[in-house]
Amino acid sequence: MRAVVGRKLGGIQDLRIEDIASSPLERGTIRISVRAAGVSFANLLFIAGKHQNRPSIPFVPGTEVGGVVSEIAPDVRTNLKIGDQVCAGLPSGGFAEDTVVDADNVFKIPDSLSFAGATLFPTIYATAYAGLKWRANLQPGETLLVHGAAGASGLAAVQIGRAMGARVIATAGGDHKLAAATEYGAHHAIDYQKEDFRDRVLAITDGRGADVVFDPVGGDVFDNSLRCVAPLGRLLPIGFASGRIPHIPANLVLVKNLTVIGLYWGFYMAWGKSKADAAMRGKVRTLFQEMFALYDGGQLRAPIERTLPLSEFGEALRCVERREVVGKIVLMP
CATH class of the missing domain: 3.40.50.720 (NAD(P)-binding Rossmann-like Domain)
Structure with a gap:
């Protein structure tokens, strides 16, 4: 798959588009065919090694995606099925054509919500x-x-x-x-x-x-x-x-x-050492249901300023770095 890869901590100039192997599907995970990946200020901190989640080398940035479920680990108990349109939050790995995510952090999106708009919800x-x-x-x-x-x-x-x-x-x-x-x-x-x-x-x-x-x-x-x-x-x-x-x-x-x-x-997505318990997972799922209801009710509107192909990740990150973006800029793998 094509992905944005960093092989050392640094800046935007240190990232490259590469063809790499897809991540293995581990226990408790879901594979998503990524259709949109949100770009944020947190990405800049991550690639510089200044974020709470310090990357392992090499790394693929990206913490918020919209896409389609393409594979589900056998041990996962979920109402999701292959082909469902979802959004997901993950500590890294979103700037790629597919990614593997903790199943608890994958949420089915309303039919009214675009993949680009869906990237705003996970974080x-x-x-x-x-x-x-x-x-x-x-x-x-x-x-x-x-x-x-x-x-x-x-x-x-x-x-x-x-x-x-x-x-x-x-x-x-x-x-x-x-x-x-x-x-x-x-x-x-x-x-x-x-x-x-x-x-x-x-x-x-x-x-x-x-x-x-x-x-x-x-x-x-x-x-x-x-x-x-x-x-x-x-x-x-x-x-x-x-x-x-x-x-x-x-x-x-x-x-x-x-x-x-x-x-x-x-913390609520259990990205660090502290794992959220079942009650917290249920609370998070209820939160997403409430947010999607607000979106369907017209009280939330996903503000997308621009979408760019994955190959233009540098321009997307520089727009964020220059504080030019109103709302969200999104990569479309």
Whole structure:
């Protein structure tokens, strides 16, 4: 099969398209013929060896795919069958013509959902939904502040926050990105390049601040969020696209009764050493059913900016690196 292969840690320039053997079908796994593979900032961290999941050499990047079930291991008990259209989340291996995935992390998609759109659900929508519902317990009528709101993670949080009944404030850079955040459901959009989002958030909320902050950016953005979050507020650091992991001043957490809530979606998908139990697996499956129902109900729209052939993986990754993408860019093997 054709795949994007890295034979050392580094940058985009160190990846190559190669013909390699398909991965063996192991116990508890399903083989998927990949029709679409999502491209994300996490891929850049992965190929540089800076992600939580450090790759073995050689490696194939890619953590979110849409495709067709082509083979099921004999020990797998599942309602899925050969030919079903699915999405799947995996620690690596998505930038290829086929991939092998833990059966528990493969989900049948609605007929209305394209393969490209399906790539947003295994990690992007799932992270936003689990973060806002499970971890932050976002309530109707609360104010949600979403940073990086024109990226795939940000637009997912904007849509899910709106669907959960929150008032959504989005931050992004530039008119085009602000327009996208508004189009996908933000009640207020702030251009952080032109104004201090802290002051605007406080003005919008009559000085109270945001109840929940969804932050895939980190760095200075997280620092300033601490100063415009409401008492008893909850902050969700879900990534550090700025490149700086912030240090949290405990005095602010104390005096404002704040809760800082971690969320690593790979834990729920059992990508690391800690394996999710059966109850957690069931909870994850219910989450996907709820997300697909929101999609079919028109409350979620998978924002795909561009699709490119697998051979143009370099251009796709560079677009993400340059922060040019509004929504998602997807490779089509």
